[in-house]
Amino acid sequence: MRWRVFRCFPRRIFQSRTVEKSVRRVVPRSLLRRSLLIVFIPLLITQAISLELFYGNFLKVVSRRLSGAVASEIVLSLNALERLHSQSDKEWFVQQARDHLQLVETWKPNAKLTRTGFNHVLGPMDEDLARGLETAIDYPFFVNWHNDPHIVTISIQLSDGVLEVEAPRKRLDTGQILLFVAWALGSSLLLFAIASLVMRNQVRAILRLAYAAEQFGLGRDIGPIRPEGAQEVRKAAVAFNRMQDRIYRFVYQRTGVLAGVSHDLRTPLTRLRLSLAMMPQSGTLQAETLKEDIEAMVGDVAEMEHMIDSYLSFARGEGAETPEPVELGPFLHDVVTNARRVGTQVQAISVQKGLVATMRPNAMRRAVMNLLDNARRHNAGITITARSTAEGISIWVDDNGPGISPERREAVFRAFESGRGGGTGLGLTISRDIIRAHGGEMELADAPQGGLRVRIVLPE
Structure with missing residues (x-):
């Protein structure tokens, strides 16, 4: 009996595929014609039923x-x-x-x-x-x-x-x-013509979105497309514009990093080359001179390793980590505990109870740690607050350091612009890149303590 069941199963699949192929031959392929067919068939059936019921x-x-x-x-x-x-x-x-x-x-x-x-x-x-x-x-x-x-x-x-x-x-x-039939047929044709115009406008918006996606895939910048049509099509157009802007921003940031790598690595490499060139080629080397040169070269290598780690961290971005719901209270307390081990002065942390955000934990931990590390280099005290707002989940990181002037707040998000305190200039860039990858935004403002306020907004 089992053999009969399994033997009949492929035949049923074949029959269903045959019917599906037959239907595909009859049904038009374009979305406009299918939509008009969906409108016309019920309209025709309704008129036929009304004619039969009436007459x-x-x-x-x-x-x-x-x-x-x-x-x-x-x-x-x-x-x-x-x-x-x-x-x-x-x-x-x-x-x-x-x-x-x-x-x-x-x-x-x-x-x-x-x-x-x-x-x-x-x-x-x-x-x-x-x-x-x-x-x-x-x-x-x-x-x-x-x-x-x-x-x-x-x-x-x-x-x-x-x-x-x-x-x-x-x-x-x-x-x-005949008068009734003419009236029914005329009204049906009029309604069908109106439906055709409306559906044509809707399909035109979809075709414009498909054309923009194809041109974007070919590397041609056609700019943002204007959202039009039905609400779902408008949402798709807005999502496409956001995706396009995000990819352009991603490429721009990565291109800027690659352009700055050669400049940043050239200085320690030059020092290493000079140290090797100035070493005596013969004779007896003094121990102290050799030790100082070796320590200088080790420092240059350590500096290069630090810069390379920062570049790799920036290049990894959010990586392939899967988003998951994370309770912000324990998450931020764990980040603060790790930051205090390296000397970060976190004075207070206040998180709304039961606050949960969907995030990539490792990437978000890297973003928050970069903000705390920037404040640590300026010996600033930090206060962290997290609340649910109308815009989403807001996280405020306030410090009492020197702050950043309003005219420089947008510039510091560019690669290598915020490295005057001893860093590589990629901390804020990496942090905002991670936040935006989560669909959020990061802003800079004046803190109540007189320093810098960093506000992170994440979608709920």
């Missing part, structure tokens, strides 16, 4: 009631004419039927009908009138719809002649079905 049910009921009313009035006329014997009374009744029942009755004595039934088939009113007359009277009759486009002539064969009754056609006709 299939409502018009039948109306036609049956109208035909029954006319048949009843004709029966009333027959009964009255049979009861009235004088010619003057019959003429009086015929005039009353003409004035009040809108029936023109003509008596043709000794006449005979040559045809019975009706000679016109357009809708339910023909059959309903004939059926109503068959039920109401026992005489042969003929309904003529062709004498006059506004009159229906009903001829009834009596024993001594033919009673001819002319009834207004508007009392039986509920309206031309």
Whole structure:
């Protein structure tokens, strides 16, 4: 039994794939045509259902009631004419039927009908009138719809002649079905044209986004695209502009770092070259001179290692670390504990209870440590505060150091601009790069203690 189940399984998959291929051949491939098809098919089905319900049910009921009313009035006329014997009374009744029942009755004595039934088939009113007359009277009759486009002539064969009754056609006709079909078809085409224009604008926005993505992938700078179209398309355009700006900023920062590597490494390499060139080539070297030269070269190597570590840290950025929810209280206390071990003066830390942020812990720890290390080099006391705000999760790092003047606050985020205190000038650059990689932002301002305030905003 198991073998039969597994043997039938590929056949089902094959059948489903065959059906899928058949559907793909019929369904258009473009988004615009598929969208129009999605709009047109329900619209067509709705119009067909409304036509069937209206002319299939409502018009039948109306036609049956109208035909029954006319048949009843004709029966009333027959009964009255049979009861009235004088010619003057019959003429009086015929005039009353003409004035009040809108029936023109003509008596043709000794006449005979040559045809019975009706000679016109357009809708339910023909059959309903004939059926109503068959039920109401026992005489042969003929309904003529062709004498006059506004009159229906009903001829009834009596024993001594033919009673001819002319009834207004508007009392039986509920309206031309062609008018309703034309109205339904015209309104459908109008709505479909409006939907086509709207869908074309929506698809144009998607095509513009696809073109911008293709050009960006080819390395062509076409600038930010204007968000337009539906809300989802606008969000996609805004996300594309942010991604484009982030990639350009990433490339610009990395290019700046690579351009500065040769400049920063040239100084210690030059000192090493000079130290090697000035060493005596022969003779006995004095121990103290050799020791001093070796210590100088070791210092240059250590400086180069420090710069290379900073470059690698900057180049790694956020790396391939997976974001995860992290409670900020224990996280910041752990960072502060590690910073105090190297002499950082963290005076106070205040974190809102239960505050959780989605982050890459190692990358965020590197960003905060860079900020604390900058303050440590200026022997500044630090205060850390974390709260939930309307913009997201805000972290304030305040110090009482010399601060940064407002005109230099944007420049210090560029690579090698903030290295005057003994660093490599990449701390703030790395920190803001990590924060922006998390979808946040980092700003500089004046601290209440008179130093520098660094505000980090992370999305919740």
